[in-house]
Amino acid sequence: MSKLVLKNVAKxxxxxxxxxxxxxxxxxxxxxxxxxxxxxxxxxxxxxxxGFMPPSSGSIEMDGKQISSASGVVPPEHRRMSMIFxxxxxxxxxxxxxxxxxxxxxxxxxxxxxxxRVDKILDVVQMRNLKGRYPAELSGGxxxxxxxxxxxxxxxxxxxxxxxxxNLDANxxxxxRFEIRRLHDEFKIxxxxxxxxxxxxxxxxxxxxxxxxxxxxxxxxxxxxxGRPKSRFVAGFIGRTNFLEGAxxxxxxxxxxxxxxxxxxxxxxxxxxxxxxxxxxxIGLSSEKPGGPGLAIEAEIVDRSxxxxxxxxxxxxxxGTKPLRVSTAPTVVFEVGSRVWLEIxxxxxxxxx
Amino acid sequence: xxxxxxxxxxxxxSWLLWIAIIAVLLFLxxxxxxxxxxTSFQTERTGEFTLANYAxxxxxxxxxxxxxxxxxxxxxxxxxxSVFAVPLAxxxxxxxMPGRGLTxxxxxxxxxxxxxxxxxxxILLAGPNAGWLNRFYMMATGAxxxxxxxYSFTGLAVVIALxxxxxxxxxxxxxxxxxxxxxxxxxxxxxxxxxRTMRKVTLPLALPAxxxxxxxxxxxxxxxxxxxxxxxxxxxxxxxxTQLFQFFGNPVRVEVAAAYAMPLLGxxxxxxxxxxxxxxxxxxxxxxxKGGERxxxxxxxxxxxxxxxxxxxxxxAVFLPYIFLIHSAFAKAWGRGFLLDNITIANFRFILFExxxxxxxxxxxxxxxxxxxxxxxxxxxxxxxxVARRLIxxxxxxxxxxxxxxxxxxxxxAIGFYAAxxxxxxxxxxxxxxxxxxxxxxxxxxxxxxxxxxxxxLNPEMEEAVRVLGGSRLTALRRVVxxxxxxxxxxxxxxxxxxxxxxxSAAIFLYGPNTKVASVMIFDMSEEGNFERLAALAxxxxxxxxxxxxxxxxxxxxxxxxxxxxx
Numbered sequence: 001m002s003k004l005v006l007k008n009v010a011k012x013x014x015x016x017x018x019x020x021x022x023x024x025x026x027x028x029x030x031x032x033x034x035x036x037x038x039x040x041x042x043x044x045x046x047x048x049x050x051g052f053m054p055p056s057s058g059s060i061e062m063d064g065k066q067i068s069s070a071s072g073v074v075p076p077e078h079r080r081m082s083m084i085f086x087x088x089x090x091x092x093x094x095x096x097x098x099x100x101x102x103x104x105x106x107x108x109x110x111x112x113x114x115x116x117r118v119d120k121i122l123d124v125v126q127m128r129n130l131k132g133r134y135p136a137e138l139s140g141g142x143x144x145x146x147x148x149x150x151x152x153x154x155x156x157x158x159x160x161x162x163x164x165x166x167n168l169d170a171n172x173x174x175x176x177r178f179e180i181r182r183l184h185d186e187f188k189i190x191x192x193x194x195x196x197x198x199x200x201x202x203x204x205x206x207x208x209x210x211x212x213x214x215x216x217x218x219x220x221x222x223x224x225x226x227g228r229p230k231s232r233f234v235a236g237f238i239g240r241t242n243f244l245e246g247a248x249x250x251x252x253x254x255x256x257x258x259x260x261x262x263x264x265x266x267x268x269x270x271x272x273x274x275x276x277x278x279x280x281x282x283i284g285l286s287s288e289k290p291g292g293p294g295l296a297i298e299a300e301i302v303d304r305s306x307x308x309x310x311x312x313x314x315x316x317x318x319x320g321t322k323p324l325r326v327s328t329a330p331t332v333v334f335e336v337g338s339r340v341w342l343e344i345x346x347x348x349x350x351x352x353x
Numbered sequence: 354x355x356x357x358x359x360x361x362x363x364x365x366x367s368w369l370l371w372i373a374i375i376a377v378l379l380f381l382x383x384x385x386x387x388x389x390x391x392t393s394f395q396t397e398r399t400g401e402f403t404l405a406n407y408a409x410x411x412x413x414x415x416x417x418x419x420x421x422x423x424x425x426x427x428x429x430x431x432x433x434x435s436v437f438a439v440p441l442a443x444x445x446x447x448x449x450m451p452g453r454g455l456t457x458x459x460x461x462x463x464x465x466x467x468x469x470x471x472x473x474x475x476i477l478l479a480g481p482n483a484g485w486l487n488r489f490y491m492m493a494t495g496a497x498x499x500x501x502x503x504y505s506f507t508g509l510a511v512v513i514a515l516x517x518x519x520x521x522x523x524x525x526x527x528x529x530x531x532x533x534x535x536x537x538x539x540x541x542x543x544x545x546x547x548x549r550t551m552r553k554v555t556l557p558l559a560l561p562a563x564x565x566x567x568x569x570x571x572x573x574x575x576x577x578x579x580x581x582x583x584x585x586x587x588x589x590x591x592x593x594x595t596q597l598f599q600f601f602g603n604p605v606r607v608e609v610a611a612a613y614a615m616p617l618l619g620x621x622x623x624x625x626x627x628x629x630x631x632x633x634x635x636x637x638x639x640x641x642x643k644g645g646e647r648x649x650x651x652x653x654x655x656x657x658x659x660x661x662x663x664x665x666x667x668x669x670a671v672f673l674p675y676i677f678l679i680h681s682a683f684a685k686a687w688g689r690g691f692l693l694d695n696i697t698i699a700n701f702r703f704i705l706f707e708x709x710x711x712x713x714x715x716x717x718x719x720x721x722x723x724x725x726x727x728x729x730x731x732x733x734x735x736x737x738x739x740v741a742r743r744l745i746x747x748x749x750x751x752x753x754x755x756x757x758x759x760x761x762x763x764x765x766x767a768i769g770f771y772a773a774x775x776x777x778x779x780x781x782x783x784x785x786x787x788x789x790x791x792x793x794x795x796x797x798x799x800x801x802x803x804x805x806x807x808x809x810x811l812n813p814e815m816e817e818a819v820r821v822l823g824g825s826r827l828t829a830l831r832r833v834v835x836x837x838x839x840x841x842x843x844x845x846x847x848x849x850x851x852x853x854x855x856x857x858s859a860a861i862f863l864y865g866p867n868t869k870v871a872s873v874m875i876f877d878m879s880e881e882g883n884f885e886r887l888a889a890l891a892x893x894x895x896x897x898x899x900x901x902x903x904x905x906x907x908x909x910x911x912x913x914x915x916x917x918x919x920x
Contacts, residue, residue, distance in 0.1 A: 050817075050821055052817060052820075075820070075825075076817070076820040076821045077820045077821070077822075077823045077824055077825055078823075079821075080823070081821055082821055082822055083817070083818065083821040085814040085817065085818060086814070087812050087814045089812060089814035089815045089817065089818035091815060091818070091832075091833050091837075092837065093833065093836040093837055102819070102822060102824075102832075103822035103823060106822060106823040106824050106828070107823060150818075150822070151822075154822060154823075160821075
């Protein structure tokens with residue numbers, strides 16, 4: 001049975017639709033991210049799951065029981081969930097130990113049991129030695145660990161995270177992503193994670209819900225989202241990509257400066273414009289004409305930037321107007337203006353709406 | 354898991370709370386105001402509609418003169434106060450003048466001196482013949498008479514300015530502390546010298562704040578009762594507040610007083626709006642001044658000149674008044690001067706143990722002030738929380754009612770309270786309750802401004818974290834909100850309590866034989882001409898305030914009374 005089910009959930013403020021027709025089922029122990037730009041409705045969705053706001057329509061169920069609908073909500077304090085907030089919301093008037101033990105105290109556990117569990121979870125997040133400190137004496141990363149410990153120690157039915165890493169600096173952010181995934185692997189808590197950072201979502205999640213302007217664009221595992229984006233928005237939001245516009249002419253789709261056999265491309269049917277997404281690293285670059293089965297296109301290097309881990313080339317097919325972005329290993333060096341060949345496997349071109 | 358239906362929860366509990374709070378605010382704020390207006394149009398006893406009260410109130414030249422006097426007094430006092438305050442504020446905030454901390458402390462000492470205590474001290478200093486300044490002058494020059502006469506329009510304006518200039522000081526330092534040195538550097542690099550820079554850049558940036566402070570001084574001057582009563586009445590001229598007091602004398606003509614209070618109320622409302630407009634619209638300093646570093650302006654040899662001016666102002670407001678207040682309090686007769694055989698503690702013994710009501714009046718002041726401050730702090734905290742968390746629809750109305758008393762001068766508020774609650778069925782006149790309620794209402798705005806600033810500084814996620822872990826809203830309030838706001842609440846309590854213990858302009862209209870407070874007692878003694886005992890009582894009141902001040906400074910920082918949200 002699914003742990004958490006959202007059925008056609010919507011949130012409206014007057015005429016403005018913050019979340020529209022959102023449906024999602026989480027399996028027990030699953031880690032799902034809500035990913036999208038700010039204002040896409042992801043935090044609103046999370047707060048509806050937490051019970052801080054009622055949905056305008058639709059319903060939310062946990063373990064088969066309805067906990068939210070337009071006519072009534074179980075208040076947050078009775079949902080047995082826990083949440084990590086953007087600001088961490090560590091209480092500055094309580095020590096680390098008191099913060100972490102708070103939820104257990106509310107659950108009326110014995111003093112000794114609280115102590116035991118608090119010590120154990122503080123060991124897990126490597127904060128045991130700071131148990132008696134006040135939050136003002138902690139660094140941002142340490143506060144984040146306290147927030148994690150406080151949320152996990154109560155063994156919640158569902159763990160909710162609202163952009164928990166957005167206030168950390170870049171290095172720490174990267175470290176904490178793995179920490180969050182590690183804790184999930186250890187405790188197997190059903191988790192909903194809200195973020196606008198695609199790499200955060202990709203590192204942590206089993207599945208990602210990409211949202212835009214209140215609507216769900218696509219729900220899939222990270223590698224599927226990247227490899228098989230369904231919409232222009234998803235293709236553009238997850239990683240970098242080239243958008244290629246083409247039109248069917250006879251048995252061939254004509255793109256800007258080159259063509260491909262319609263039979264080799266997915267979804268190459270019907271009239272009008274056909275839009276394809278092609279990742280920069282799916283394009284081969286060489287000085288000789290490649291002999292493989294893919295498309296071989298003569299082109300010119302227009303511009304280039306060196307980013308350490310890879311070269312980012314702007315390459316214009318002969319007879320074309322717009323350059324394509326191509327990523328190559330740092331050892332593949334071409335001067336601006338030189339003649340090159342592009343190699344494109346038609347199967348790497350993904351039809352998007 | 355109890356499912357709480359959404360609509361029902363919006364209705365029952367929160368609406369009850371809203372109704373309860375609005376009822377309290379109606380009682381404290383709206384009803385006195387409404388009664389004030391209604392009463393001004395009513396015939397005495399019968400209650401019929403009439404315009405006769407207005408005809409009486411403005412029917413005599415002397416009544417109209419009092420109005421004009423008040424406006425003139427306000428303008429002159431505000432100008433004088435800015436002459437005292439602006440150089441001091443600039444020197445403290447932006448220069449390397451020596452003794453900046455000392456100057457701040459002396460401004461604080463001025464600020465906590467009740468205006469009537471200052472007025473009494475200045476009667477000792479500049480009374481026409483016996484005043485000490487005149488006597489020193491005569492001794493030094495051998496002249497027949499001294500040049501100073503406190504019992505004059507100028508005397509009154511100076512005394513009021515001396516004890517209201519801290520308002521301008523607070524506003525101006527707050528603004529100047531936000532002007533970054535880079536703005537001044539920019540003028541320097543384009544060729545402007547230090548004086549020109551000050552005139553063309555720094556001062557204009559601080560001007561809205563200075564004007565804002567001057568308006569507050571103006572309003573303070575026209576609403577003040579104590580100093581005019583002590584000085585204007587013997588000088589044989591009237592201002593609005595003293596005239597209102599006469600309408601309240603035997604027999605009480607509350608209808609005429611209400612009608613006569615209208616211009617005071619109107620001017621205050623108008624000027625508060627103007628003040629808000631100036632400070633808000635031209636408040637660009639606060640927006641752009643952030644971040645840039647501030648270097649003190651090096652004054653060179655001028656620093657001692659500026660320091661001299663600061664000490665001159667301090668001498669007028671603090672040193673001289675307190676020296677002669679203390680002298681009188683310990684003197685058998687204040688006119689006899691600094692002689693050993695003139696020293697006695699009999700005055701203190703008299704007011705503390707022998708006088709029938711003096712000691713009780715001090716206790717009353719502290720009890721009423723304490724209860725008022727407590728009610729005001731909790732009420733405004735509740736309202737501010739409800740408004741900030743949007744717990745109920747139209748919460749903003751409650752917030753507005755809490756700050757509205759700011760535009761009602763104490764004298765006018767007292768007349769409103771009298772009109773609303775002196776007659777049956779409540780018949781509260783002369784009770785402790787009416788004093789406490791009036792004080793509470795007077796200081797609601799101070800409480801609300803502090804409470805809402807405190808609550809807005811709390812991230813709501815702190816409370817949400819409690820709830821998601823299984824605690825109720827009440828648990829969140831008890832375990833997180835209350836502990837975090839403890840200091841702020843204590844600060845707000847002191848900011849209300851300290852001025853409430855010396856409140857005079859509302860108390861003088863509402864006290865009864867058993868509810869006399871210390872300020873009223875001091876006023877009574879001045880009418881008897883008992884300056885030695887009066888000085889002793891005024892000093893007792895000041896000394897009792899010191900520990901509170903000390904607690905406030907420990908808990909909230911040294912300048913807790915001189916911050917802008919305190920006013």
